[in-house]
Amino acid sequence: VSSAEVAGKELDRYTASLLASGHKAADLSAAFTGHASEELRACLVHELVLRGVDVAATPGIAGWATSPHRRHHPLGWLPLTLSDVEGRADLPSYGTHGTSHSMPYGPSESPEPAVIGDGRVPSVEETTGQATATAMATAVANWAEGSNGHIEARVFDLSEPLDVGSVPNTLLALGLRCLDGAGDKAPLSVAVRPPAHAWQLLFAAASTGGAYTSGSYGAYGRLAAWQSMAALAGCPEGAAADEVEARVRDCTWHVFEADTEWFEQVAWDIGLAALAPGHRRLAVLAATDTD
Incomplete structure (x- = not known):
């Protein structure tokens, strides 16, 4: 993953999701001290945040996650903690036989028709x-x-x-x-x-x-x-x-x-x-x- 031959943003995003889903945050601190791209690190930080990890208090990760230069990355706009609006995000499950994730959208089995009244619609x-x-x-x-x-x-x-x-x-x-x-x-x-x-x-x-x-x-x-x-x-x-x-x-x-x-x-x-x-x-x- 860290080699120049296979480096790429899409791979970094996928790899970060895989790593965060399968390892404890403490074990992933190696990505922030060894040979890893800034893109992988940025993605990994927020994959961990989505899983409820306090990255600002995790040894080995906190220094990179809270550094001023992080804010220049596109993901730097995001806070390092989840808001109530985000709650607990539905995240994929990875296994040797494939990947699964929830799909919260799509047609309802029995949608309730809206009440269409005679109320005036403003211009x-x-x-x-x-x-x-x-x-x-x-x-x-x-x-x-x-x-x-x-x-x-x-x-x-x-x-x-x-x-x-x-x-x-x-x-x-x-x-x-x-x-x-x-x-x-x-x-x-x-x-x-x-x-x-x-x-x-x-x-x-x-x-x-x-x-x-x-x-x-x-x-x-x-x-x-x-x-x-x-x-x-x-x-x-x-x-x-x-x-x-x-x-x-x-x-x-x-x-x-x-x-x-x-x-x-x-x-x-x-x-x-x-x-x-x-x-x-x-x-x-x-x-x-x-x-």
Whole structure:
């Protein structure tokens, strides 16, 4: 792994996941004193963080993990402890006969139809910018780039505060491609969920990949999940991790699904809507993939 002939970012990410899943943190301190790439070390730090290890207090690892130069690495934006939003991430299990991991998304066996009332939907203006759409889709980008998936990421400004109970009506009125045909023939299901639920969906999508991708593994999967959450929540570019977490907590998060032609309805389907504080901004991310 440490030899120049086989060095590479993808290998470093995979190796870090393997090492963190199969060894105690104390045994892995050798990677931070011997011949190992900075990329492997950075990935290994956050693979351990995801497994609940206090890397800042682990001899042999703490010095590297807390050094100022670490912040210049892309993963340096991430804190060295898990937040409540992240909770206990679902991580893969490795064995001699293969790998297994959970898939927290996909069509529900018996989705509850949303209550579509007569509440007035305020006038809406789409404000999606390319940079924002790309950032929102970070966690699911691999579904489209390396597999058969497609993504819809859009942002809407509302003329007046939107009542949480009117979100289903509003989703149907936005002209979303993913919900084209939703209604009587393809009932819409919408539910309010804690931000931790949204994070888990995005982390799984980014870290484990889609039908034909292996994802970015734990460290970069963690970063991608937060990048998508930040954009969905409307955080300014360059916001610090604690600022993003505070904003994410203040949003109202919804998951939605409908048996439309857009969703593949196989095993990889995500529908997320984030209602920002003040209820005047609604961000929607939908993704689907198939084998």
